[in-house]
Each structure stands twice: as structure tokens, then as C-alpha cells.
Amino acid sequence: MNILDVKNLKIWDGSTGRTIVPDSSFQLKQGTCLAIVGESGSGKSVTCRSIMRLNKGSICQSGDILFQGENLSLLSEQEMRRKRGKNLCMILQNGMRAFDPSCKLGVHLKETLDQHFSWSKQAFTDHMAKAMESVMLRSPVELMNKYPHQLSGGMLQRVMIALAIALEPDIIIADEPTTALDTISQFEVVEQFIRLREVMGCSMIFISHDLGVVRKIADDVLVMKDGEIVERGTTQAIFTEARHEYTRYLVSSKLALSQHFANVMGGIALADR
Numbered sequence: 001m002n003i004l005d006v007k008n009l010k011i012w013d014g015s016t017g018r019t020i021v022p023d024s025s026f027q028l029k030q031g032t033c034l035a036i037v038g039e040s041g042s043g044k045s046v047t048c049r050s051i052m053r054l055n056k057g058s059i060c061q062s063g064d065i066l067f068q069g070e071n072l073s074l075l076s077e078q079e080m081r082r083k084r085g086k087n088l089c090m091i092l093q094n095g096m097r098a099f100d101p102s103c104k105l106g107v108h109l110k111e112t113l114d115q116h117f118s119w120s121k122q123a124f125t126d127h128m129a130k131a132m133e134s135v136m137l138r139s140p141v142e143l144m145n146k147y148p149h150q151l152s153g154g155m156l157q158r159v160m161i162a163l164a165i166a167l168e169p170d171i172i173i174a175d176e177p178t179t180a181l182d183t184i185s186q187f188e189v190v191e192q193f194i195r196l197r198e199v200m201g202c203s204m205i206f207i208s209h210d211l212g213v214v215r216k217i218a219d220d221v222l223v224m225k226d227g228e229i230v231e232r233g234t235t236q237a238i239f240t241e242a243r244h245e246y247t248r249y250l251v252s253s254k255l256a257l258s259q260h261f262a263n264v265m266g267g268i269a270l271a272d273r
Ligand SMILES: Nc1ncnc2c1ncn2[C@@H]1O[C@H](COP(=O)(O)OP(=O)(O)OP(=O)(O)O)[C@@H](O)[C@H]1O
Pocket: 013, 020, 038, 039, 040, 041, 042, 043, 044, 045, 046, 047, 056, 057, 058, 059
């Protein structure tokens, strides 16, 4: 069963008339992870922001976005706001930008959760602390008393994942959630995403430049180029029998990089990365 069905999505810049995504249709199956890959500027982020109806400025969209059969395109902004967070939750590239720098993390987290739950202060602290501990954030109450700049990028990403755990959304959309992190934090955050899927069984859209991560986390893959979906298939098929030249280029570049790394590291193969 499809939890999300995007039909004939068109995205354009209303100020210039430039088409960014001409006509995109795809589905997310219940409980699965769909990765969207493709070069910079291919339209991955605008596509995901369209699902959330969060594109800014002059960006316009048309088409149908069916979430559990309900057409999100027909909802008022107020109705859509209720869907964001609880039903559809977006985790962004850069945790630092997602949080208000002038307010302690706990205040921000409580404000977000208050929109969807009527928890007492104690119930909020209990839920949030449990979620933070589950993504290996120690001393959660202490952390909630800190400002965003007092935490590393990796920790902030984990706070965002913890918030998603507390919200228990139906769909998580993660837009390159590891791009801004160093390699070790990237590895840890990806592990947390894999756990998140195991524990919550939620459906996920995962945008990434990193085909190694995609191979680990995704069931299905969409490949985008210049606003178009040029290939789609199971992760296994994309890695072993890609039909489109561009997909084969992406996969072969990834394998060449892994091989180069293995050579530099004295033969430690990272083929399964
Ligand atoms: N707010 C905006 N106003 C005008 N054009 C935009 C806006 N946001 C995105 N675009 C344009 O839409 C196109 C697709 O951008 P998008 O950010 O979706 O690419 P992407 O595939 O996610 O790239 P990256 O991997 O670098 O994040 C780009 O040409 C970009 O310049």
C-alpha cells in the first residue's frame, strides 16, 4: 500500500517562469524508505519541500500529493500546518539552522510538541528525554537547557531525530541529513536513522548525495537529473542493473571512490559502505 502518492507534480519559479520540475510522479510504500539521489540542483529538495508545501518565495507547484489518500494540495495552510510534524516530519541538512539560536533547545522542542500533544511539562521532559537517550544523547535534561550553538552539528542532528521519534510521524523526510557533518558523525547519524526505521517502522524519504548511505538505508531509489526522474527501482536493481547512463555513471563513480579509498587504506574494502 502507498502511504504517499505524488502525481504530476510540477514546480516552477513564478518570478521568472522557469520550470524546475516539469512533471514528476512517484510513490512511497508504507513502511519503506525511498531515496532520492541526483546531482546538485536536480530538484531533490524542491520536490521534498513541495510534499510539505514548504517551498519559499516565488516557487509555485501544481499536481496532486496524496497522503493516505487525502490530497494535501487541497488543504488550507492551517490544515497543512497540522499535518506537518505529526504526520509528515522533515529533518533538514543543517541542525544549526533548524533551531532558533536565541532560545534554549528545550523551549524550542516543547513549542513544537505542544502543537500536537497536550503533555504536561513533566510528560514532555519524560518523552523527550527518552527519545534523546534512544539516539545516544547523554544527559538529555542538561542538553535541553543549552542553546543550539553549544552543541555540535552531529548532536543537533540527533536532537532532530529524537524530536521525530517523540512526534512519531507517519512519514519522515530527511533532506541530506548528514551532509554538514564530519565522517564519524555522519556514520553515527546514519546508524540512528536505520534504528529509527527499525524501532518506529515509519516510512521515509531520504535525500542523499552518498550512494553508500543510500545502499544501507533505502528500499527503493529515484534518480533525478535536471528536474526529471530518469530512473527508479529497488536499491538492489539500481546498484546492479541500472539502465540509464546517468545512474550507471553515479554508481561507477561511487565504486571508483570506494576502491580508491580501499587502496589508500591498504586494502581495507569498504564495499558495503
Ligand atoms: N527558493 C528558490 N527560488 C528560486 N529557485 C530555486 C529556489 N529553491 C531552489 N531553486 C532552484 O531549483 C533548482 C533545484 O534546486 P534543489 O535545491 O531542489 O536541488 P537539489 O537537487 O536539492 O540540489 P542540492 O543537492 O545541491 O541540494 C535549482 O536550479 C535551484 O536554483
